Amino acid sequence: MARAPYQVLIIPYIRKEDHKIMFALFRRSQEGYWQGIAGGGEEGESIIETAKREAFEEAGIQQDQKYIQLDSCSGLSVVSVVGEFMWGCDKYIIPEHCFGVEVDNQDLLISSEHKEYKWVCYEEAIEMLKWDSNKTAIWELNQRLLRENLK
Template sequence: MSQYKLPVSVLVVIHTPELLVLLLERAAHAGYWQSVTGSQEAGESLVETATRELSEETGITATAAELRDWKLTNRYEIFAEWRHRYAPGVLHNTEHVFSLQVPNPRPVTVAAGEHLGYCWLPWREAAARCFSWSNRDALLMLPERVSQARR
């Protein structure tokens, strides 16, 4: 097993039918809010990564069938402070976007050491609170993505 993280990750937007969105506050950076994110592990499919990260970061379990693959990828530069986690010379990450609709806001169990807390916000407020442009953009697309899924 490699000591380095793969430069492939998932972003999982958790929302209700009314478009309340779950955000998690990063432990390493208080005030940095985000959806569920995490790197793919060797041998995992992207949907396996999404279900694992969802469970690890929130305690929410979902099947692959419950997750919606947006077939959307984002490529971004890895923050300098986190590059040591990746093989030398790896500067960019490719993120794959998924979503999970839950019936209503619920308490979650955040990963100790990874997140400080959580909140449920209307999608526009959640988008404005995200520190990551890719997370913000995904939340701004949420109403259209949910509408497409209902058709």
């Protein structure tokens, strides 16, 4: 399948018995920085289908888990994502759509794209994340989950 001109970012989370929320961050194998699960869409695939496929491929997260589509959506340069003007000379920026996914346990698989993952609280996640888009997405996800706990 051909690569579609968008990216997804997925942040796995788990609710602990004490109502504390923990987030899974992944360290990239080559670059060494921390981020959520990120990947590109394939033509004919919906954005949520892409998110579910990427989460399964990179962390073994089953597709029937609870996904939250976030309002966070960033623009990423085509060259920084795919290394070239893959979709023509006039396509400079592609959107990055963000999701949270609730998982049942902390045991995730790890693909060759990452060398490790770590469960952290929100404050530690903000310190570890490289990309501002990841920081914005995890802030939104954390706020949504905290407000949900208040209901």
